[in-house]
Amino acid sequence: MNTSGHAADDVRDDATGLRLAPFRGLRYVPERVGSLAAVTSPPYDVVVRPDGLLHLESADPHNIVRLILPQAITAGTRHRKAAVTLDRWLADGVLAPDPEPALYVYEQNGDGILQRGIIGALELSTPAEGIVLPHEDVMPHVVEDRAALMRTTAANLEPLLLTYVGADEGGADAVIERTVQREPLLSTTTEDGFQHRLWSVTDPAELATIAGELASHQALIADGHHRWATYLRLREEHAAPGPWNYGLVLLIDTARYPLRVRAIHRLLNRLPVADALTALGDSFRVRRVDGPLPVALEALEAAAAEGNAFLLAGDGTFHLLDHPDPALLDRTIRTDRPQAWRTLDATVLHSTLLENVWHIPDAPEDIAYIHDTEAAVDQAERRGGTAVLMHPVREEVVRDLARQGVTMPRKSTSFGPKPATGLVLRSLALD
Structure with missing residues (x-):
């Protein structure tokens, strides 16, 4: 099924499209936290401060906001505090890496929405390459703050939300449908009523199927323009090929799972x-x-x-x-x-x-x-x-402007549902 009407525009003839790499996800160890729901958070820019921040901090001493929104007097102190906290949680076994690199199938279900996508480490590309399409301007001070946090922690703490228009059948969608029949790695329901489930995909044939489809597609940044700009800035600081050439993303095929667009x-x-x-x-x-x-x-x-x-x-x-x-x-x-x-x-x-x-x-x-x-x-x-x-603005307007290389004023849209932060993290030290 294709509800968008834009599949032809989404396909790249030269097969130089999206390249999504497996990675060893960092995940909470359930036995070391009160509950998975209590340690998750909305994306950093959705947390309504200070009310929402204090609520999340008090939900569990290991809530992910202590990493994505650390609290201290100066910016440098905040970022170092996050890095120290991350190291401590790893040493204490609160967070642990999965045993082998994987792509992750992620499902959200609630409020009349069923959404499924794939989380992985996406090879970065410039806007000129036309593989990942931004649609909003960014605020330099936010990019600077996110870059300092990411640089200090050497981690991608939350995935961007990207959308693409997939094939009518088979390909990545078939892998997703087979995967969700298995027992998930985790399942939790957050206080907004959404159920979240996560599976790993490690089979070489299935990874190749996903790679084969994505290689001919471009993606629209639905949420996370500042983090994408941060990824690109940090890649410039690390000239040699390596983990900084990739960034954590969630890819949603909106032909099957259309997003909601809010203001x-x-x-x-x-x-x-x-x-x-x-x-x-x-x-x-x-x-x-x-x-x-x-x-x-x-x-x-x-x-x-x-x-x-x-x-x-x-x-x-x-x-x-x-x-x-x-x-x-x-x-x-x-x-x-x-x-x-x-x-x-x-x-x-x-x-x-x-x-x-x-x-x-x-x-x-x-x-x-x-x-x-x-x-x-x-x-x-x-x-x-x-x-x-x-x-809210209509999604087709957003996508059409992005294809023309025209960015909208900053914070013009809010696509959702957004992925919960804290279900899987990426440590650049492990890649």
């Missing part, structure tokens, strides 16, 4: 809602929407179907922004990009509202990027700031 919201820490509304003038139509939140989001969805729309929150109610002034858009949005890029909500938000109407710099102290809608609203109300709630 990532903005929290403007220093801009009260009243000031935001005043600055708008008559550049947008503004309507008050009485809650609760689901009702306001329905209003946003309806407005977004007709054009650019945003929902402001933070003062106890909701304000729907739509029908932007066309002259303002023409004046503030660059014209050397495709029309699909120029009309993105994220483009209008950053180019028109943030830069030209509200004059908000894209700096961590001014803008926080929050995946959870309720958390964005709650934090805006607590801080006296403004939450800008977004409507």
Whole structure:
């Protein structure tokens, strides 16, 4: 089955596509932790700080957030703390490497979604090679932080989420379907209700089948642009071929397992809602929407179907922004990009509202990027700031822009479900 309609665009005629290598996964030893669910975490940028971080740290003394989001006063101290913690957990037998290199079949099941994919060490490639397609810009300070953490720990602590459009039948999918009939290496249910299962694939014939299919495909980065940029930076620092030429990824065939695309919201820490509304003038139509939140989001969805729309929150109610002034858009949005890029909500938000109407710099102290809608609203109300709630963009728009080599504004999309962090890690010292 092929639900995407893009299989032909995904195949590379010269068979210089994805190269996924087995690796000796580092995994928690179940007997040494309270439960596997208690030591996992969402990806580092999904953890809502500080609430979510403290919750995860208290769930188990060995929760993976102590590696992906170590806490200390300075950045250098944080990264060294993570490395020391990782070494200690290995020495104490909390984490242990699997006996032989493997690819890993990973399954998530919950909220009406069944998703299966393959975790492995992907050979890195540059954007010019067109094998791995980014679709979002990155923030340099985040790449620097992730690079320092990865450099200090010499480990890939969580996989990127990549998507490709697989063959109609056979190939990697057939290996996955056979593998999930076996007893898994691990099975756990996290507090969000998702069940996670993991299997290893070590049979040479099955590894060759997977490699044969992937070699003719390209992939879209669904989640993990900053970690991908980190992989590329660290590869430049290690010129000789070796483990730094690879990075940990989860590959999902979206022809069989389509992902959900959600929006990532903005929290403007220093801009009260009243000031935001005043600055708008008559550049947008503004309507008050009485809650609760689901009702306001329905209003946003309806407005977004007709054009650019945003929902402001933070003062106890909701304000729907739509029908932007066309002259303002023409004046503030660059014209050397495709029309699909120029009309993105994220483009209008950053180019028109943030830069030209509200004059908000894209700096961590001014803008926080929050995946959870309720958390964005709650934090805006607590801080006296403004939450800008977004409507998600369609996956086909993302993929088409990526194929044109056009990146979207940073944090434009949130594909999911995302892999749980902590189920399998990659130590570069073992490769």
